[in-house]
Every structure is written in structure tokens, then in C-alpha cells.
Amino acid sequence: MSAGPAPAGTAIAWIDGPTPEGTWGDPDRLCLPLNDRGLLLADGLFETVLIEGGTPRLLAEHLERWRVSAASLGLAPPPGADRVRPLLAEAVARSGLTGSGALRLNWSRGSGAGRGLALPGPDEPQGRPRFWLQLSPWRPASTPVAVIVSGVERRNAASLVSRCKTFAYGGAIQALREARAAGADDALLLGSGGDLCCGTSANLLVRRRGAWVTPPLESGCLPGVMRGRGLALGLLREERLSVADLLESEAALLVNSLGGRPIRRCGAIDLPLPAGVDGLWRRLLASS
Numbered sequence: 001m002s003a004g005p006a007p008a009g010t011a012i013a014w015i016d017g018p019t020p021e022g023t024w025g026d027p028d029r030l031c032l033p034l035n036d037r038g039l040l041l042a043d044g045l046f047e048t049v050l051i052e053g054g055t056p057r058l059l060a061e062h063l064e065r066w067r068v069s070a071a072s073l074g075l076a077p078p079p080g081a082d083r084v085r086p087l088l089a090e091a092v093a094r095s096g097l098t099g100s101g102a103l104r105l106n107w108s109r110g111s112g113a114g115r116g117l118a119l120p121g122p123d124e125p126q127g128r129p130r131f132w133l134q135l136s137p138w139r140p141a142s143t144p145v146a147v148i149v150s151g152v153e154r155r156n157a158a159s160l161v162s163r164c165k166t167f168a169y170g171g172a173i174q175a176l177r178e179a180r181a182a183g184a185d186d187a188l189l190l191g192s193g194g195d196l197c198c199g200t201s202a203n204l205l206v207r208r209r210g211a212w213v214t215p216p217l218e219s220g221c222l223p224g225v226m227r228g229r230g231l232a233l234g235l236l237r238e239e240r241l242s243v244a245d246l247l248e249s250e251a252a253l254l255v256n257s258l259g260g261r262p263i264r265r266c267g268a269i270d271l272p273l274p275a276g277v278d279g280l281w282r283r284l285l286a287s288s
Contacts, residue, residue, distance in 0.1 A: 013134040014087055014134075032108075039108075044107055058229070070107065083131075091135040146183075148184045179200075203221060205254075213236065213239035
């Protein structure tokens with residue numbers, strides 16, 4: 001969903017190597033080696049961080065999820081704040097960003113592990129992980145959206161990969177194609193158990209009986225940073241949600257680090273749009 005005209009500035013990217021300083025350039029011109037496992041197998045993780053006034057929002061939470069996910073998937077520990085913050089400051093200066101932006105941090109298992117799926121054993125040479133980032137102008141999205149419930153894609157609640165923000169977004173892409181073909185803006189995904197799970201790139205929040213609820217991680221949803229903030233602050237609680245619960249709700253919202261979009265319609269059913277419903281996203285962000 002478009003967030004409207006982007007703030008002033010141009011996209012800039014950086015990738016580590018071949019020198020210790022790495023390489024800066026246009027995202028269209030920097031390249032990955034063809035044998036990088038992130039490129040070949042989606043074997044890597046990323047985080048997307050909102051930048052406002054040159055400051056990253058909830059950076060500590062993003063880096064912690066990055067670290068935990070890497071450990072879960074057997075990846076080397078990704079860079080921490082001491083590495084990311086100087087690169088971000090330089091990216092802002094190089095891009096000329098004057099408003100808000102989106103910073104994407106990428107961590108791949110890298111090259112050197114050989115062909116195929118198998119990883120080298122403990123006594124074999126290990127691949128070198130690869131880090132790169134991109135900063136792009138971005139205005140947080142808040143426009144109400146129409147959604148469908150995907151009939152072709154589901155989230156696998158038992159999958160370790162479902163709990164991590166990996167490069168593998170093929171299912172979400174297909175669900176979004178399905179939604180656009182139906183004249184909607186986005187798709188909601190069911191989990192493997194049949195309950196509502198999430199959107200293609202956002203967590204789902206639903207207001208029921210005056211309280212905001214979100215599907216539990218057992219549904220297969222990603223442990224989103226904004227979702228986590230809401231739970232930690234007592235603004236949300238976990239609850240299994242059916243499609244019927246959504247259609248009978250007082251309001252619904254799709255949230256991620258780059259915006260909060262109220263759901264105005266699901267299929268052929270209009271949903272309530274109370275005044276200020278999109279303000280919950282800003283409350284979560286302001287709590288950082």
C-alpha cells in the first residue's frame with residue numbers, strides 16, 4: 001500500500017567487503033556474488049527499521065530479534081548497534097534524507113559453503129556471512145485498506161522459519177498477487193490450524209469488547225517488533241482469532257515498523273473505522 005510521496009532524499013546502499021570499509025553506492029548498482037546463499041536459497045535474515053529525523057526507532061528491539069533469529073537458524077551473530085549506528089549515520093548523510101526513511105538490514109549466511117542445501121560440518125571450512133543495508137525515503141503508511149483472506153497461502157505454525165524474518169517471502173508475494181487480482185490491497189493469512197494469523201507483511205490487531213487482541217505466536221505469525229511492544233506495554237493481549245471474529249470486530253489494524261493501516265473491508269464486508277484507530281501504531285512507536 002502506498003504511503004504517499006516519499007520524503008526528500010535518495011536511496012543509498014552499503015555492502016561489506018572487499019575492503020574493511022565496505023562499498024557505498026546506488027542500490028541498483030551494488031551486487032551480491034552469485035553463490036551467496038541469501039541469493040540462491042533465501043538463507044538469511046533482515047530487519048526493517050523506521051528512521052525519523054535521522055534516528056532509528058526501536059533499533060534495540062530489531063537488533064535483538066535479529067540476534068535471536070540468527071541463533072535459532074544457526075547463523076553467525078549479526079552486527080550489533082556499535083556497527084549499525086555509524087553506518088546509519090553515514091547513510092543518512094550520503095542520501096540527503098531530511099524526513100523519514102526505511103532502513104533495511106540484511107544478514108546472509110554468505111558464500112563458501114559449497115553447492116546445495118547442506119552446510120559444512122564443524123571440521124570443514126565455514127562460509128563467510130555477508131552484511132549489507134539500504135536506506136530509502138519512506139513515509140509511514142496509514143491509509144485504510146481492503147483485504148481478503150488468502151485461499152492459496154497459509155503460515156506454517158510448526159516451522160522454525162515462520163518465527164524468523166527471513167528472506168523467504170514467496171508465500172506472501174503470492175497471497176498479495178491473489179489480493180490484487182480480487183481488487184483488494186492486501187491479504188490476511190490463516191495459520192496451519194485454520195485461525196487468522198497475519199497480513200502478508202504485518203501483524204494483525206483486532207479490537208474486541210473494547211480491547212486490542214492479536215493472534216498468538218502458535219498461529220504461525222511473525223513475532224513483530226510493534227506487536228511485541230504492545231504486549232509488553234499491556235496495550236495488547238494474545239487471543240486466537242477466527243475470520244468470524246474479525247468480521248464482528250469493533251476495528252482491525254495491520255501493523256509493522258513502517259506503518260499502521262486500518263482494515264476498512266474484508267471480502268465483501270465493511271468493517272468499522274472508529275476515529276483515531278490508526279493512532280495505536282503511533283502510541284506503540286512513541287513508547288520507545
